[in-house]
Structures are given as structure tokens and as C-alpha cells.
Amino acid sequence: xxxxxxxxxxxxxxxxxxxxxxxxxxxxxxxxxxxxxxxxxxxxxxxxxxxxxxxxxxxxxxxxxxxxxxxxxxxxxxxxxxxxxxxxxxxxxxxxxxxxxxxxxxxxxxxxxxxx
Amino acid sequence: xxxxxxxxxxxxxxxxxxxxxxxxxxxxxxxxxxxxxxxxxxxxxxxxxxxxxxxxxxxxxxxxxxxxxxxxxxxxxxxxxxxxxxxxxxxxxxxxxxxxxxxxxxxxxxxx
Numbered sequence: 733x734x735x736x737x738x739x740x741x742x743x744x745x746x747x748x749x750x751x752x753x754x755x756x757x758x759x760x761x762x763x764x765x766x767x768x769x770x771x772x773x774x775x776x777x778x779x780x781x782x783x784x785x786x787x788x789x790x791x792x793x794x795x796x797x798x799x800x801x802x803x804x805x806x807x808x809x810x811x812x813x814x815x816x817x818x819x820x821x822x823x824x825x826x827x828x829x830x831x832x833x834x835x836x837x838x839x840x841x842x843x844x845x846x847x848x
Numbered sequence: 849x850x851x852x853x854x855x856x857x858x859x860x861x862x863x864x865x866x867x868x869x870x871x872x873x874x875x876x877x878x879x880x881x882x883x884x885x886x887x888x889x890x891x892x893x894x895x896x897x898x899x900x901x902x903x904x905x906x907x908x909x910x911x912x913x914x915x916x917x918x919x920x921x922x923x924x925x926x927x928x929x930x931x932x933x934x935x936x937x938x939x940x941x942x943x944x945x946x947x948x949x950x951x952x953x954x955x956x957x958x959x960x
Contacts, residue, residue, distance in 0.1 A: 738891075766947050775937065775952045776892075825891050827948075837941075837948055839884070842891040 735759055736828050738840035745816055745847055753811045753843045755826030761806035762828035766837065767799075770823040782809045816847040850875040854938045854951035861928055861958050869923040869954050871912075871938035879940040881905075881914055881921040882948065886935045895923075895936070928958045 735758040745751050755765055764783050768776040780801050782788040788801035798820075800812040809828075813820055823844050827837040854871040861867060873881065880899045884892040896905030901916035910925045921938060938951040 773955070775950050778947050781947055827892075836880075836882075836894065836897065838894070839892040 734830065734836075734838045736826065736838045736840040738824075738826055738843050740843060741841060742844045743846070745845070747817055747847055748815055750812055750814045751816055751845060753813075753824055753826075753845075755809045755811070755828070755840050757807045757828045757838070760828075760830055762809075762830065763806065764829045765803060765809040766827045766829075767801060767809075767811050768825045768827070770825060770842075776825060779811075813845065816845070818847045821845055821847045850879065850940060850942060850949045852938050852940055852949055852951035854936075854954055856952070856954065858955040858957060861956070863930055863958055863960050864927045865958075867923070867925040867928045867932075867956070869936055869938075869956070871921045871923065871951060873919050873921065873938075873940050875919075875940055875942060877942060878916075879942050881912070882939040882941070883910070883912055883921070883923050884937040884939060884950075886937065886953070888934070892937065928956070930958045930960055932956060933958045 737756045739754045767779045770776050778791050779794045780788045780790045782801050782803040784803050784806050790796045803809040823842050825842045827839045851874045882897045883895040885895045886892050896907040898905040898914035904913045912921050912923045935953045935955045937953045939948040941948050
């Protein structure tokens with residue numbers, strides 16, 4: 733149990749376009765989902781915390797107008813990178829917490845975004 | 849604030865060698881502690897966890913003990929395999945639905 737999926741796994745887009753990444757909890761309800769960004773050979777950087785039905789909380793330095801997060805249901809959160817630029821190329825990973833909490837996050841497999 | 853410090857890699861070991869990856873933390877209260885593993889090109893997988901002092905988490909031959917007196921959660925494995933080659937992240941989480949705080953990761957390469 734506790735499986736999180738992400739779609740797409742890889743995406744290549746042109747500079748100036750927008751890209752949407754989906755994160756789904758497949759077999760549990762997640763009140764909270766987290767979006768991370770990982771640069772090559774580096775740790776995960778938390779971008780935002782997303783609670784179902786409310787606005788996401790962004791970390792300092794993360795542009796909320798550029799990285800749009802929607803958490804419309806207990807099983808789905810989306811990250812939209814708007815007007816993407818080459819510097820947005822990265823590995824984006826989402827995670828989800830079980831409804832009952834407990835301190836454990838389950839991670840999706842990640843989405844590699846390449847902006848040309 | 850909360851933070852996690854883990855030994856820097858990369859770590860290169862021969863197959864069947866003993867592995868230790870050090871991890872220490874700074875936190876208020878009593879956090880839960882985790883080790884995650886990331887295989888090449890993949891997302892993070894939970895390896896093991898411990899939620900209170902003196903708890904030992906174990907999985908796939910790996911183990912780590914929550915040491916409150918030394919604020920440590922070192923990862924150990926008695927005999928590594930080539931398939932253990934990955935990046936290992938130590939992490940903590942305070943009570944409640946707060947995000948994980950990660951260490952910088954340690955890359956392990958096991959050679960035959």
C-alpha cells in the first residue's frame with residue numbers, strides 16, 4: 733500500500749511553454765502533499781506544502797506565480813510550471829502524507845523536466 | 849530550526865564490506881527519524897524509520913538506532929551488495945503534518 737504516482741515521468745518542453753505535473757496517491761487519502769525539487773547530485777529542496785482544498789504554502793524563494801500548485805482532492809495534487817525556462821530544468825518529486833499522519837511521507841517516482 | 853547533517857560522500861566499498869553512514873540531527877522535541885534511498889533515476893523510497901528514542905529501524909539488512917543522547921541515527925549494514933549502490937538520505941520530521949527535513953545525501957557505490 734501507500735503508493736504515489738507521478739505523471740509524466742519525463743517531459744521536454746520549449747522555453748515559454750507551461751508544463752503540468754500530476755501527483756496521485758493511489759491507495760490512500762492524503763491531506764497533505766509536498767513538492768520538492770532536486771538538482772543533480774544534491775538533496776531535495778522543499779518547494780511548497782499543499783493541503784487539500786486550500787492554498788499551498790510556498791517556501792521562501794519559490795515563486796508562487798511560476799510554480800502553480802493545486803490540490804483539488806485528497807488523492808491529486810498538480811504542479812504547473814508556467815512560462816518555463818531552461819533554468820527550471822530539474823527533477824521534481826512529490827510526496828504525500830497519510831490522512832492519519834504518523835510522520836511518514838510516501839514519495840512519487842519523480843518527473844524529469846527538460847526545458848529547451 | 850531543525851536540521852540534519854550526514855557524512856559526505858561519495859562512499860566506495862567492495863562487496864561484502866561493512867557500511868556506516870553517519871547522521872546527526874538538531875531538533876526541538878522528539879522528531880521521527882528516517883532513512884530514504886534513491887536509486888539512479890528514481891524517486892525516494894523509505895528504507896527504515898524510528899519514532900522514539902532507542903527504537904531500531906531495520907529493513908533489507910540495513911539498520912539504524914535512534915540515539916537521543918547523541919542525537920544520531922547512523923545507518924549500518926553488515927555486508928553490502930552491488931545492488932545497494934544508491935544515494936542515501938537521512939531525514940527527520942517533527943510531530944504533526946510537517947514536511948521532512950533532509951540531509952544532503954550520501955552516494956554509495958559498491959564494487960564487485
